Amino acid sequence: MSDTASDRAMSVDDYLNLLQVSDANLRPQGDQIAYIVAESTTPARVRKAASRIWLVDTDGGAARPVTADGMRAHSPRWSPNGEHLAFLGSRDNAGPDQVHILSHAMGEARALTCGPASVADVAWLPSSDGLIVAISDPAPEDEEADHEAGRDWTVYEDGPRLTRLWRLDTATGDRSPIEHGDLHIWEFAIAPDSRSVVAIVSDTSFNWDWYRGRLVRIDLASGVVSAFASDTGQATRPTWSPDSRRVASIVSAFSDQGMTGGDVQISNIDGKVAVITAGHLRSYLQVLWNEPDQLLCTAIENGELSIGRLALSGEYSEIWRGRNGINRYGSTVVSAATAEQRTRLATVLSTPEQPAEVHIANLMGDSLQWSMLTTTNPEISGRSLVSPETIHWTSSDGMTIQGLLLRPDGAGDGPLPTIVLVHGGPTALWGYDFMGTRSMGWGQMLAAHGYAIFLPNPRGSMGWGRAFAEANIGDMGGGDLHDVLSGVDWLVAHGIADPNRLGIGGWSYGGYITAWAVTQTGRFKAAVAGASITNWISFHGCSTIQDFDTTFYRDDPFGWDGRYGQFSPMAHVRHVSTPTLFLHGEQDPICPVGQAHEMWRALRECGVETQLVVYPREGHGPIEREHCRDVLERAVDWFVERV
Numbered sequence: 001m002s003d004t005a006s007d008r009a010m011s012v013d014d015y016l017n018l019l020q021v022s023d024a025n026l027r028p029q030g031d032q033i034a035y036i037v038a039e040s041t042t043p044a045r046v047r048k049a050a051s052r053i054w055l056v057d058t059d060g061g062a063a064r065p066v067t068a069d070g071m072r073a074h075s076p077r078w079s080p081n082g083e084h085l086a087f088l089g090s091r092d093n094a095g096p097d098q099v100h101i102l103s104h105a106m107g108e109a110r111a112l113t114c115g116p117a118s119v120a121d122v123a124w125l126p127s128s129d130g131l132i133v134a135i136s137d138p139a140p141e142d143e144e145a146d147h148e149a150g151r152d153w154t155v156y157e158d159g160p161r162l163t164r165l166w167r168l169d170t171a172t173g174d175r176s177p178i179e180h181g182d183l184h185i186w187e188f189a190i191a192p193d194s195r196s197v198v199a200i201v202s203d204t205s206f207n208w209d210w211y212r213g214r215l216v217r218i219d220l221a222s223g224v225v226s227a228f229a230s231d232t233g234q235a236t237r238p239t240w241s242p243d244s245r246r247v248a249s250i251v252s253a254f255s256d257q258g259m260t261g262g263d264v265q266i267s268n269i270d271g272k273v274a275v276i277t278a279g280h281l282r283s284y285l286q287v288l289w290n291e292p293d294q295l296l297c298t299a300i301e302n303g304e305l306s307i308g309r310l311a312l313s314g315e316y317s318e319i320w321r322g323r324n325g326i327n328r329y330g331s332t333v334v335s336a337a338t339a340e341q342r343t344r345l346a347t348v349l350s351t352p353e354q355p356a357e358v359h360i361a362n363l364m365g366d367s368l369q370w371s372m373l374t375t376t377n378p379e380i381s382g383r384s385l386v387s388p389e390t391i392h393w394t395s396s397d398g399m400t401i402q403g404l405l406l407r408p409d410g411a412g413d414g415p416l417p418t419i420v421l422v423h424g425g426p427t428a429l430w431g432y433d434f435m436g437t438r439s440m441g442w443g444q445m446l447a448a449h450g451y452a453i454f455l456p457n458p459r460g461s462m463g464w465g466r467a468f469a470e471a472n473i474g475d476m477g478g479g480d481l482h483d484v485l486s487g488v489d490w491l492v493a494h495g496i497a498d499p500n501r502l503g504i505g506g507w508s509y510g511g512y513i514t515a516w517a518v519t520q521t522g523r524f525k526a527a528v529a530g531a532s533i534t535n536w537i538s539f540h541g542c543s544t545i546q547d548f549d550t551t552f553y554r555d556d557p558f559g560w561d562g563r564y565g566q567f568s569p570m571a572h573v574r575h576v577s578t579p580t581l582f583l584h585g586e587q588d589p590i591c592p593v594g595q596a597h598e599m600w601r602a603l604r605e606c607g608v609e610t611q612l613v614v615y616p617r618e619g620h621g622p623i624e625r626e627h628c629r630d631v632l633e634r635a636v637d638w639f640v641e642r643v
Helices: 003-007 012-017 144-148 207-212 380-384 438-448 479-495 509-520 536-542 546-553 569-575 594-607 625-642
Strands: 019-026 031-038 051-057 071-077 082-091 098-103 119-124 129-138 163-169 175-177 186-190 197-202 215-219 226-227 234-240 246-252 263-268 274-277 283-291 294-301 305-313 316-322 334-339 342-351 352-363 367-372 388-396 400-406 414-420 452-457 495-509 525-529 582-584 610-613
Touching: 003 367, 012 380, 012 438, 012 625, 019 071, 019 342, 019 352, 031 071, 031 352, 051 082, 071 119, 082 119, 098 119, 098 388, 119 186, 129 186, 129 342, 163 186, 175 207, 186 234, 186 283, 197 234, 215 234, 215 246, 234 283, 263 283, 283 305, 283 334, 294 334, 316 367, 342 367, 352 582, 388 479, 400 479, 414 438, 414 479, 414 509, 438 452, 438 625, 452 479, 479 495, 479 509, 495 509, 495 625, 509 525, 509 582, 525 625, 536 546, 536 594, 569 594, 582 594, 582 625, 594 610, 610 625
Parallel strands: 051 071, 414 452, 414 495, 495 525, 525 582, 582 610
Antiparallel strands: 019 031, 031 051, 071 082, 082 098, 119 129, 129 163, 163 175, 186 197, 197 215, 215 226, 234 246, 246 263, 263 274, 283 294, 294 305, 305 316, 334 342, 342 352, 352 367, 388 400, 400 452
């Protein structure tokens, strides 16, 4: 690798300075896009990253911020008539989210709600004269006084605070409750006729109850709640048909809240239900009704981004395909508007060489061409980044598996030291995204040090259909690990990877596979396990998402002789010889820090080189700038010094 290429490689500060672009929402007139620009990190002891709403004209021109610097703002939503923009945020960047509104003239934002309760979501009524908002129950009135007096204990999972629906008048700020009983609202969408709401609900607000969410219809006049017939999987991203008689949603077994990627289900208010994409070899991210009997879909197929039309018969007609990354978690995937006899689409796309930016396209028949409208991180254009190669191999049971490979610039023909990075989820994938901060930044940084980077998409990943995504149910740590290791074998057999210089790492589920792999093989010279799971039995007892493991293992969560015990790294810890670094947030509610403590302690007492680094205040992923810096630097150094 030349000195010039090394000098221009992404630095740690480049990653930490990246601005994150997301949630592009197209004005109904098709002439403007509101979107979010957020900091990647926070200063010390600040727990929420600063973010602003920006606006860009679809026909060109400079983008500009429309919310104040220092205010946290997100979730921009245009009114159906395009005259107002509602959004969520907090003026002090630390308080609970409230509803704010801007006129199309984009003057000073006006707060519509206030108080200690946080607003979780917001949607416009079709008439544009009001909103429906999801607001969490406030804390008891005497809670603050009790805490100040030292009575600050927690009775665990006692008295859940539900998120409920309210009708909000945008002129006066007055709000009135919408009856739906004691049900917690996770997601909702308003019917075009304004008579009802479809929602994903559960009986409590605890994180684990999200896995038990069910699809219901709430009558806005009577408050009557009726269940939609539904597939056996979880549902997300419900959206109404234009006639308000059908709901399309995405169904699958999802590992993470806010995640999407599955089959398309159509639920009728008369009780009929059909999964219209059963057997499709793609994972649908979002659907929009563009005609009474047709959906406009965004999907991942063979790891690539696909946009197409889906008939209710299940026939899919692709309009566009690209090797791009797209936002797959939580916010808007694609926004559409039809005006002046043309349909326009807006989204946020990235590539392995280009961070996420706002894009616009005109949908003309079966033609779609994206144009980039923003340049939020111009300094990255001067950096040297490795483009991924796409590879396929055959796993131990004959299944074809796909993955990505980064080879450093200037690498010769000989075998290279190789680091395997395993993605989280597991219902996720290594796609053609820009590899940003935190664990994803390891890839390009290690490539700049001369390492090949292997990014496998084992069974359980999205992008190859629902059957593939659910192929790890009852088998997490089984077939998926074989997929990863057989991919390493393929790289060695083809002279790409040096079998004597291999490392493995990952975050969350990738941290689990890392910890699990070093108990099953001694071929790796170093491992980095971030936010890992090392003991499924104690994870079930301490995590806030214990229904995740019951959904995916489907076994007795307290049996050492079953899947929980035998797929736990701690059950096989005496077999480990690989030097292993554990990185973990002190306040991680998903994968509690005790998971790292257990295996770190065991390795130390078994005489295996190990290190545990705990980041104070951090949750499942670090957010404070210096903590993020240390994750990047320490992980890379661990590999460089040992592989």
